[in-house]
Amino acid sequence: xxxxxxxxxxxxxxxxxxxxxxxxxxxxxxxxxxxxxxxxxxxxxxxxxxxxxxxxxxxxxxxxxxxxxxxxxxxxxxxxxxxxxxxxxxxxxxxxxxxxxxxxxxxxxxxxxxxxxxxxxxxxxxxxxxxxxxxxxxxxxxxxxxxxxxxxxxxxxxxxxxxxxxxxxxxxxxxxxxxxxxxxxxxxxxxxxxxxxxxxxxxxxxxxxxxxxxxxxxxxxxxxxxxxxxxxxxxxxxxxxxxxxxxxxxxxxxxxxxxxxxxxxxxxxxxxxxxxxxxxxxxxxxxxxxxxxxxxxxxxxxxxxxxxxxx
Amino acid sequence: xxxxxxxxxxxxxxxxxxxxxxxxxxxxxxxxxxxxxxxxxxxxxxxxxxxxxxxxxxxxxxxxxxxxxxxxxxxxxxxxxxxxxxxxxxxxxxxxxxxxxxxxxxxxxxxxxxxxxxxxxxxxxxxxxxxxxxxxxxxxxxxxxxxxxxxxxxxxxxxxxxxxxxxxxxxxxxxxxxxxxxxxxxxxxxxxxxxxxxxxxxxxxxxxxxxxxxxxxxxxxxxxxxxxxxxxxxxxxxxxxxxxxxxxxxxxxxxxxxxxxxxxxxx
Numbered sequence: 001x002x003x004x005x006x007x008x009x010x011x012x013x014x015x016x017x018x019x020x021x022x023x024x025x026x027x028x029x030x031x032x033x034x035x036x037x038x039x040x041x042x043x044x045x046x047x048x049x050x051x052x053x054x055x056x057x058x059x060x061x062x063x064x065x066x067x068x069x070x071x072x073x074x075x076x077x078x079x080x081x082x083x084x085x086x087x088x089x090x091x092x093x094x095x096x097x098x099x100x101x102x103x104x105x106x107x108x109x110x111x112x113x114x115x116x117x118x119x120x121x122x123x124x125x126x127x128x129x130x131x132x133x134x135x136x137x138x139x140x141x142x143x144x145x146x147x148x149x150x151x152x153x154x155x156x157x158x159x160x161x162x163x164x165x166x167x168x169x170x171x172x173x174x175x176x177x178x179x180x181x182x183x184x185x186x187x188x189x190x191x192x193x194x195x196x197x198x199x200x201x202x203x204x205x206x207x208x209x210x211x212x213x214x215x216x217x218x219x220x221x222x223x224x225x226x227x228x229x230x231x232x233x234x235x236x237x238x239x240x241x242x243x244x245x246x247x248x249x250x251x252x253x254x255x256x257x258x259x260x261x262x263x264x265x266x267x268x269x270x271x272x273x274x275x276x277x278x279x280x281x282x283x284x285x286x287x288x289x290x291x292x293x294x295x296x297x298x299x300x301x302x303x304x305x306x307x308x309x310x311x
Numbered sequence: 312x313x314x315x316x317x318x319x320x321x322x323x324x325x326x327x328x329x330x331x332x333x334x335x336x337x338x339x340x341x342x343x344x345x346x347x348x349x350x351x352x353x354x355x356x357x358x359x360x361x362x363x364x365x366x367x368x369x370x371x372x373x374x375x376x377x378x379x380x381x382x383x384x385x386x387x388x389x390x391x392x393x394x395x396x397x398x399x400x401x402x403x404x405x406x407x408x409x410x411x412x413x414x415x416x417x418x419x420x421x422x423x424x425x426x427x428x429x430x431x432x433x434x435x436x437x438x439x440x441x442x443x444x445x446x447x448x449x450x451x452x453x454x455x456x457x458x459x460x461x462x463x464x465x466x467x468x469x470x471x472x473x474x475x476x477x478x479x480x481x482x483x484x485x486x487x488x489x490x491x492x493x494x495x496x497x498x499x500x501x502x503x504x505x506x507x508x509x510x511x512x513x514x515x516x517x518x519x520x521x522x523x524x525x526x527x528x529x530x531x532x533x534x535x536x537x538x539x540x541x542x543x544x545x546x547x548x549x550x551x552x553x554x555x556x557x558x559x560x561x562x563x564x565x566x567x568x569x570x571x572x573x574x575x576x577x578x
Contacts, residue, residue, distance in 0.1 A: 040508055043507075043509040045483040045484055045485045046485060051469060051487060052485075057468065059393045059395065059469060060469075060509035061509040061510070094325060120473075120483055
């Protein structure tokens with residue numbers, strides 16, 4: 001980055017396109033969450049066609065499952081368009097590589113979606129589908145960030161950080177949130193969502209089973225994420241107060257964290273009602289994205305000398 | 312090749328992230344591919360199985376299934392999710408998870424010989440499962456291993472028939488109006504749930520046996536199992552809400568009738 005700024009041009013249309021792809025991917029995550037929450041995952045038994053056609057009669061669970069497929073198809077086409085656009089206009093090779101990697105990820109994601117339908121939702125494949133969805137969302141979020149004007153015109157390495165080093169803390173937080181999302185996906189697809197039916201009185205279960213263990217891990221993960229995100233927000237506001245490119249995603253992450261905890265509680269209280277369960281999935285994605293943006297910005301803004309010593 | 316010392320901070324981060332990403336992507340994907348291959352190569356349980364040796368007799372077991380305690384009010388279902396279903400049932404419909412009259416006569420209970428029967432060849436006549444009015448008929452039924460099940464969709468809407476078998480291979484087939492599918496199971500299994508993922512209220516259950524000695528109670532709670540050869544048998548009843556009954560032993564003689572009753576308790 002530091003050696004490139006003079007060569008990089010800002011392409012406002014390309015950036016807007018990347019933001020649109022990011023927004024559509026977020027909607028796709030919501031559509032996917034609704035498929036599972038409404039129990040519609042197998043309402044269309046064939047793949048890649050739906051009831052042998054491109055557009056079946058939209059009714060009941062078919063609305064959610066086929067709707068998910070249609071939105072996924074749209075996002076795939078948009079991603080292809082974005083990758084081609086970046087290939088043409090972008091001077092940074094790694095950005096082009098990132099775009100084509102995202103394209104590959106969305107194709108792979110479609111295949112995983114097909115496999116999980118054809119094999120009647122095997123848990124590892126369903127969890128993989130959910131995990132890859134988040135990776136794809138992270139990739140398009142990164143593309144939206146690195147094509148922005150503020151990223152291209154920013155002067156890299158103008159801030160310093162004492163221990164704990166902020167970029168490293170942010171990166172660790174992203175990793176932990178992703179692991180927590182994977183555990184959440186396992187909780188969801190293994191049917192462990194209500195394995196511990198009370199909240200919060202019995203945090204530690206009195207009886208153990210594999211499903212209780214999965215559920216318990218997700219609750220412990222929530223505590224770890226809460227601690228990490230809270231500390232990260234605190235550090236951003238002490239080390240980089242006034243840096244809006246850092247404080248904004250940090251504040252967003254703080255807000256999303258508490259919303260996510262509330263939704264997690266509501267899932268138990270409402271016994272997995274469709275709305276809190278689905279919103280819990282996309283709030284997790286939004287939390288991951290906001291900390292990812294914060295991480296990218298941190299690595300750009302903090303001194304490279306510090307980075308070389310610390311990462 | 313650019314040496315590490317000339318890398319910028321972000322490039323360092325990007326390089327490490329890319330390596331992590333590859334690991335995160337490669338490991339789960341390899342695992343999933345192996346698992347998928349496992350799913351694909353899973354036995355379809357279509358082997359010949361035990362050789363049928365059973366011969367029909369003239370013994371008969373009959374009886375009733377009674378529900379004690381407070382008979383639960385039926386849960387009402389609405390078919391608003393699909394206008395084509397709602398058009399056939401504009402008002403709420405009772406679900407069939409507990410169908411009992413005021414006396415406690417319990418319908419839709421599968422009563423079957425659990426132990427004591429030999430293995431019998433499947434009959435050539437198929438069992439019929441019909442989707443009509445966005446419901447399954449019959450709601451509970453039994454079949455023999457490798458006996459054909461003909462599934463019809465008489466509704467003007469889509470249905471998927473999703474058999475959630477554990478011992479047997481499950482299936483999930485989509486049916487448009489007037490479609491017909493033919494399926495069978497090769498291993499004994501009780502119960503197998505069949506559901507429609509499009510219409511969440513649609514479900515039915517079946518039991519698969521390697522003999523013909525099973526029966527489903529009617530509205531009067533009565534059942535009758537015919538054609539038993541002389542011998543000692545263990546009978547069990549299964550109901551979708553209350554599960555399995557305690558087993559009951561009975562000795563059957565040729566040409567004679569034995570009467571046994573099962574009781575379930577409503578909480």
